Amino acid sequence: MRATKFNFLSRASASAAPVIRVSNNIARLGTTKEGPKPRQLLSLPPFPAQLIPSLFRGSDAPLRVTAVSWLKHYFADVPGSVIQLHFNKGLVQMECSNPRCLSGDENKMAPLRKISPNVVMEAGSKIYVPVSIVESRISKRFDTIPSGTLYPNADEIEYLQRLVMYKDSAILVLNKPPKLPVKGNLPVHNSLDALAAAALSYGRDDGPKLVHRLDRESSGIHLMGRSKESIAQLLWLFSDTRKAKTSSKTWDDACAATTQKFWALVIGSPKEKEGVIRAPLSKVLLSDGKTERIIIADPSGIEASQEAITEYRVLGPTINGCSWIELCPRTGRKHQLRVHCAEALGTPIVGDYKYGWYMHSKWKQMPRVDVEPTSGKPYKLRRPEGLDVQKGSVLSKVPLLHLHFRELMLPNVAKFLEVFSEGPVDKHSTVATKKDVLRFVAPMPSHMKISWNLMSSYLV
CATH class of the missing domain: 3.30.70 (Alpha-Beta Plaits)
Structure with a gap:
């Protein structure tokens, strides 16, 4: 009896022995860390002895339900990829039916074993899954x-x-x-x-x-x-x-007023102060076999192309080797404005290294002397105070892309949906008093604001 008591006390004292821990080159005494907390498991009801075969397979075929089919049936609103991921990670378990695994304590849960998705379910089989499989169907x-x-x-x-x-x-x-x-x-x-x-x-x-x-x-x-x-x-x-055209003239007029205006800072200045770019675009695959690039389509028409139209207008003089322009796309192609500026106008957008890397390599990023358009006197670019030049502006070593969707005009879709659903509307009603066209103007990001303040003295 004494030996048993002694052994019990020795095990208790050994488990409570302090452990030396080193943190930031300082040794401290502490208790042993607790092991990982057990994963919260959710138990499914035992697999029933009788099932309607048509729930899983054709009614004429013999019923053979696998573990993954049972989970997909039980969690019908959880994507199948989520269920399969739990199997791949070994998180789906089943009670061990081997008598050697079972303990004599009836209140103690039987040991669990990991199962594959192809395990055939038997009557009374009980599956356990983490609660994470339920959390995935919240919304x-x-x-x-x-x-x-x-x-x-x-x-x-x-x-x-x-x-x-x-x-x-x-x-x-x-x-x-x-x-x-x-x-x-x-x-x-x-x-x-x-x-x-x-x-x-x-x-x-x-x-x-x-x-x-x-x-x-x-x-x-x-x-x-x-x-x-x-x-x-x-x-x-x-x-x-x-x-x-549609049957509603008001709606057609509002659609005709739809306008998109982008502001961009480009290297150089277009030869013409305003104009329309009509250059179809096509997509090519580079030599690495992975990278896609948009180019102006070859006039021969061998490659597939899409029509691309952009109106442009120069907003001011060339300062520091750059100029501000306004772009109005009439079609919506991928990278349309960037390709038209770089290849059609020969003035790539500042910060566009994909389509204007060559011009960026030749462009000296430093204050330079330019001529004022009004007086003809030299104009020196003003440097901002503080560290603003490092925020991606035109004076930073690696400027960010200077392309901004500034203005949008479009029909008041909410109003016209009400009109179309209700039919003729009285001119004094609240729906009729709403605007037919909405206009939005978005302020520029900080790096473009800095560049704008540096170069906007003589913008028109």
Whole structure:
């Protein structure tokens, strides 16, 4: 009896022995760290002895239900890829039916073993899965986020809501900052479409949807639709088929007023102060076999191409080897403005190293003497005070892309959807008093504001 008591005390004292820990070159006494906490498991009901065969397979075929089929049937609203991922990670377990594994204590859970998705279920078999498989079905509108687990925190939600310039029942207008991707893919987790679904739904079941895209490095007005009807109207509005007239003259006039204006700072200055660029674009694959590039289509017409039209206007003189121009795209092709500026006008956009790397390598980024257009006297570029030149402006060593979606005019989609649904509207009603056309102007990002302040003395 004494020996038993002695052994028990010795084991207790050994388990409570202090451990020396070293942190920041300082040794301290402490207790042993606790082991990893057990994963919270969810137990499925025992597999029933009798099932309706048509739930899994044809009624005429013999019933043979696998573990993955049973989980997909039980969690019908969880994507199959999520269930398969739990199997791949070895997180799906089943009670061990081997009598040698069972303990004599009836209250103690039987040992668990990992199973593969092809294990055939037997009557009474009980499966355990982590609670994470249930958390994945909380809201389907977050499935667009590639990671499957990312959800914007309070700071990200507040940040995105500060970008909202306008909101009604049909559309949502934001001022997108540079470097924020619009459309996500596997390596991109913080794209605007994914985060907006969670942060900009404003109590609706579905978040806003993309109707047009901006490049990751571009900034400015970003339009999103909030309902199926408005999304369909906006997609039609920005497509090439909108040339066709409708039965509503008011709607046609509002569509004709649709205007997109981009401001860009380009290296050099176009030969003509204003004009229209009609240069079709085609997509080519570079020699590495992975990188895609947009180029002006060959006149021979051998490669597939798309029509691309851009109106432009020079806003001021050439200062520091650069000039501001206004771009109005009449078609919406990928990288249309960047390619037209670099290849058609020969004046690539500042910060566009993909299509203007050669001009950037030749362009000296330093204050230089230019001539004022009014007096003809030398004009020296003013340097800003402080460290503002390091924020991606025209004077920084590596400037950011200077392309900004500044102004947008489009029909008041919310008003016209009400008119179309209600029929003829009295001229004194609240719907009739709303504007037919909406206009939005987005302020420039900080790096373009600095460049603008440096070079805007003689802008027209």
